[in-house]
Amino acid sequence: AQTVTQSQPEMSVQEAETVTLSCTYDTSESDYYLFWYKQPPSRQMILVIRQEAYKQQNATENRFSVNFQKAAKSFSLKISDSQLGDAAMYFCAYRSAFGFGNEKLTFGTGTRLTIIP
Amino acid sequence: EAQVTQNPRYLITVTGKKLTVTCSQNMNHEYMSWYRQDPGLGLRQIYYSMNVEVTDKGDVPEGYKVSRKEKRNFPLILESPSPNQTSLYFCASSFTGTSYEQYFGPGTRLTVT
Numbered sequence: 001a002q003t004v005t006q007s008q009p010e011m012s013v014q015e016a017e018t019v020t021l022s023c024t025y026d027t028s029e030s031d032y033y034l035f036w037y038k039q040p041p042s043r044q045m046i047l048v049i050r051q052e053a054y055k056q057q058n059a060t061e062n063r064f065s066v067n068f069q070k071a072a073k074s075f076s077l078k079i080s081d082s083q084l085g086d087a088a089m090y091f092c093a094y095r096s097a098f099g100f101g102n103e104k105l106t107f108g109t110g111t112r113l114t115i116i117p
Numbered sequence: 118e119a120q121v122t123q124n125p126r127y128l129i130t131v132t133g134k135k136l137t138v139t140c141s142q143n144m145n146h147e148y149m150s151w152y153r154q155d156p157g158l159g160l161r162q163i164y165y166s167m168n169v170e171v172t173d174k175g176d177v178p179e180g181y182k183v184s185r186k187e188k189r190n191f192p193l194i195l196e197s198p199s200p201n202q203t204s205l206y207f208c209a210s211s212f213t214g215t216s217y218e219q220y221f222g223p224g225t226r227l228t229v230t
Contacts, residue, residue, distance in 0.1 A: 016154050021174075033216070042223075043205065043223065043224040043226075044221070044222035044223055044224070045207060045209075045224075047218055047219075051216070052216075072195070087182065091159060091160065093160075101148075101167040101213065102165050102167070102173070102175075103148050103150070103165075103211055103213070103217075103219060104150070104165065104175065104176075105152075105160070105209075107152075107159035107160040107161070108158055108159055109157055109158060109159045
């Protein structure tokens with residue numbers, strides 16, 4: 001079974017600075033997808049960024065980028081120019097490419113990010 | 118607007134009183150799933166459905182039932198709720214095929230006393 005580990009329960013960053021959230025995962029599969037989800041106080045799950053394991057290039061979405069290290073099974077999220085609206089719980093998630101109909105997401109335990117004005 | 122809806126959003130109930138949390142999506146998705154979120158545990162899959170009349174257990178199915186009689190609806194049933202089912206519940210849906218994004222509902226906060 002796959003596992004996802006987020007070792008930083010809480011982090012904080014000054015507004016406009018850069019912060020990196022860590023995520024490691026364990027799998028024996030060669031093909032899979034990795035995600036970062038944001039959960040603001042509204043509790044809505046919002047997809048921030050997605051990485052396909054067979055793609056070498058790190059995904060980027062505006063101020064959000066990932067550092068995907070497949071051999072190390074590491075998938076960190078970098079938020080540049082942090083804004084007050086980035087304050088949220090962030091979840092790292094894994095999805096197998098061999099789900100055979102079950103598109104299950106395996107989540108980490110989350111990192112609560114605080115933005116300091 | 119493409120969305121997943123859940124009702125109710127908040128529910129306080131007592132042990133043993135049957136309840137149903139509804140989930141509906143308007144995107145014609147084949148796949149639907151239920152997760153529960155607990156502090157320190159992240160989100161864990163309860164049940165999923167690959168299509169109408171096709172359902173299967175996830176990682177934490179004990180104490181829950183589901184049905185998929187229509188493509189758009191996937192209700193979660195707690196026939197005899199217990200306090201350890203106090204949690205935040207999410208419904209999610211997507212097209213089948215792992216490259217597709219999953220869409221989440223707004224969540225249902227359930228408290229069982």
